[in-house]
Every structure is written in C-alpha cells, then in structure tokens.
Amino acid sequence: MRAAVCVGAGGPEVLEVREVPVPAVRDGWSLVRVLGAGLNRSELRTRQGHSPNVRFPRVLGIECVGVVAESTDAALPEGTTVAAVMGEMGREFDGGYAEYALLPNALLMPLTTALPWDVLAALPETYLTAQGALDALGIGRTRLLIRGGTSSVGLAAASIAAGHGAEIAATTRRPDKAPALTAAGVTHVVVDDGGPLELPWPDGPDHVLDLVGARTAVDSLKLVRRGGTVCVAGSLSGWSIADFQPVAMIPSGTRLTAFHSDDLKGRADVLQRIVGEVEAGVYRPNVDRVFGLAEIVEAHRYMEADQASGKLVVIP
Incomplete structure (x- = not known):
C-alpha cells in the first residue's frame, strides 16, 4: 500500500x-x-x-x-x-x-x-472538537466570540452555535477571509491586527472559544464579561502559556476551561448526529x-x- x-x-x-x-x-x-x-x-x-x-x-x-x-x-x-x-x-x-x-x-x-x-x-476531528468545546461553554442564545474563526474548528463552531441562536463574533487576521465567516453564521467579523479587538459588546461576550490558544488565552480572560467563560480548545499559537499566574490573570468570577477531542473519541452517537445535520444542510x-x-x-x-x-x- x-x-x-x-x-x-x-x-x-x-x-x-x-x-x-x-x-x-x-x-x-x-x-x-x-x-x-x-x-x-x-x-x-x-x-x-x-x-x-x-x-x-x-x-x-x-x-x-x-x-x-x-x-x-x-x-x-x-x-x-x-x-x-x-x-x-x-x-x-x-x-x-x-x-x-x-x-x-x-x-x-x-x-x-x-x-x-x-x-x-x-467532519470527525473538527466537528467533535467544536461540539465538545461548545458543550463545555454551555452555548445557547448567548454572545460568543470565536478566536481563530477561520480555522476548521472555528467555522464548525460557528455553524453549530448559529443553529443554537447565538450571536457570534469571530476573529481573523485576514479580511479577505470574512466571507467564509459570514457564510458559517458569524454576525460580526473582527479583524485581529495585533491590537485591541473591536468587539460589538461593550461589556464583552458571554463566552469566548479560544482556538488560538496560548498566545491569546490571557487576553480572552480580560475580554469576556465578568462571570463569563473562556474555553481553550485550540493551539494555533502553541501549547503552553508562559508565566501563567491564575490568581492574577483570571478575573474573579470568570471561568477558564478547556476541551480536548480525546474526550469524544469513539462517540459514534455524537458524530452520527453531526453527520445528520450536515446531510440536512444545517451544518456546513x-x-x-x-x-x-x-x-x-x-x-x-x-x-x-x-x-x-x-x-x-x-x-x-
């Protein structure tokens, strides 16, 4: 072979x-x-x-x-x-x-x-990761920021979250990729040029799905509304956060969680449901x-x- x-x-x-x-x-x-x-x-x-x-x-x-x-x-x-x-x-x-x-x-x-x-x-790795991460956040009709939006998991997460009625903002470093985000159900395309993100919500999103990971996780904790949740489920910028100090860097009442796709390995029931949603045209x-x-x-x-x-x- x-x-x-x-x-x-x-x-x-x-x-x-x-x-x-x-x-x-x-x-x-x-x-x-x-x-x-x-x-x-x-x-x-x-x-x-x-x-x-x-x-x-x-x-x-x-x-x-x-x-x-x-x-x-x-x-x-x-x-x-x-x-x-x-x-x-x-x-x-x-x-x-x-x-x-x-x-x-x-x-x-x-x-x-x-x-x-x-x-x-x-579908398997991409949609299982997106589904598991959104489940960890408790997604619904909420305000969601996806960092790393044009990654495969980011687009899958947007497709799932849109189906739940979430208002979605997603970041990209390349403005020419904005059409892919809007097609996936993103309402607000946010260009990440390395400076402060211009978000549509003055008090921040309810949830942040951070697929960039190590480089942006601490900033995501600052962006999410007080009492909101950040889920790190990607590693576009690497695996480790240097000099991470939880007490100093996690605002009081704000939650930091993570999702690893190994948690859904072997779950044919979850993947079959995702396949059905793609066949029905609900997910892209x-x-x-x-x-x-x-x-x-x-x-x-x-x-x-x-x-x-x-x-x-x-x-x-």
Whole structure:
C-alpha cells in the first residue's frame, strides 16, 4: 500500500510517499481502508518534532474515515463505514495518511451516511472538537466570540452555535477571509491586527472559544464579561502559556476551561448526529481544499502558511 511516511522531524519535505506492507490484523484491532483523512495542525507539530514520545518513521494522521477491510470483531463486519479520531493515532501507532490503517476497535465509530468521502473526512476531528468545546461553554442564545474563526474548528463552531441562536463574533487576521465567516453564521467579523479587538459588546461576550490558544488565552480572560467563560480548545499559537499566574490573570468570577477531542473519541452517537445535520444542510462541512496522497508535502506547506479557510482533506 502507499503511505505518507514522516521520516524524521523537519519541514514538509520529511513526508515521503512510500510503498509499505499492509498491516496484519490482530485481536482488538481492525484494518480500515482509508478513503479520506482530515489534516490537522497537531500533525504539523508532530512533523516538526514537538510531540513527545513519537518515534520516526511514523505515518501521521490523527483521524480518518473509510470502510472496514478486515476485523476479528463481529460488530465491525467488512464494508462497515467508520470514522476514527485521536487515541494516539499517528503518534504511538500509524495513522490516516495511508491507503490502509490498522486501528484499535475502541476508536472506530460506525456510521450510516451517503456523504461523499471528502465531506465526511472533514467532519470527525473538527466537528467533535467544536461540539465538545461548545458543550463545555454551555452555548445557547448567548454572545460568543470565536478566536481563530477561520480555522476548521472555528467555522464548525460557528455553524453549530448559529443553529443554537447565538450571536457570534469571530476573529481573523485576514479580511479577505470574512466571507467564509459570514457564510458559517458569524454576525460580526473582527479583524485581529495585533491590537485591541473591536468587539460589538461593550461589556464583552458571554463566552469566548479560544482556538488560538496560548498566545491569546490571557487576553480572552480580560475580554469576556465578568462571570463569563473562556474555553481553550485550540493551539494555533502553541501549547503552553508562559508565566501563567491564575490568581492574577483570571478575573474573579470568570471561568477558564478547556476541551480536548480525546474526550469524544469513539462517540459514534455524537458524530452520527453531526453527520445528520450536515446531510440536512444545517451544518456546513467547510472543506477548503482536497489533496491526493502524492500531494501531502504541498498540503502541509499550504497548512503551515495558514492559507486555508476551513478543512483540508487528503484522499489516499
């Protein structure tokens, strides 16, 4: 089979498309024919050498969709449509950047859908993260600020929150990406030029979904209304907040929480509901661009240059 193998830490050129053996099925694991894989910035950081305990060479990819090719589990018959997310895919074991992936049965989420593979591949990590983060915030008919709005998770979160009747502001560093935000249900596009954000609410939003992460989290705590909640669910600016002092930096009564997509791994019920909303036209899949496996280096360059407005997908 063909696989995009990360041969070591470095730039996009360390991803090499190679012929490798198809993995052999073993107890507790199933062989999945990968028919689509979403690209994620966490894979970019793994490729750069920032993920701990990753040994190279490694096939990256923290998510994929496809069909079961072989399994020892009677609940996963051959031909079942499945999705898989996280659970150390592409880190401790080979992930979705390949024609086949051997995955733990516990990660596989059987789905019923007629969506095209590129659209289905855009949903698992993106929409599960967005849904989990909004659940952590307790979203409803509230005022929501999304920082990092044109990321794939940001657009998914806007689509979900709009369906709940939220009034949404979202940031982007590029004014030319504003149409993607408004199409996703954003009411107020806020250009983040590095200075103070000009928000439509004098007393601040009720909630902030911070997908930029480490660089902006403390500022988000200052922006949210007193008693509001900030949820950090992204790492566009890295993993750690330098010199973080909770007592000094979290205003009294304001809440800081987080969401990690591992919390919803294996939740076929949640993903099936999301798929249904996409099929019904309630949620937008927000696919920016689809690449072939042979274009994986170009895909990582595109992702690293922040050119996308939405999800990037690889079709092996």
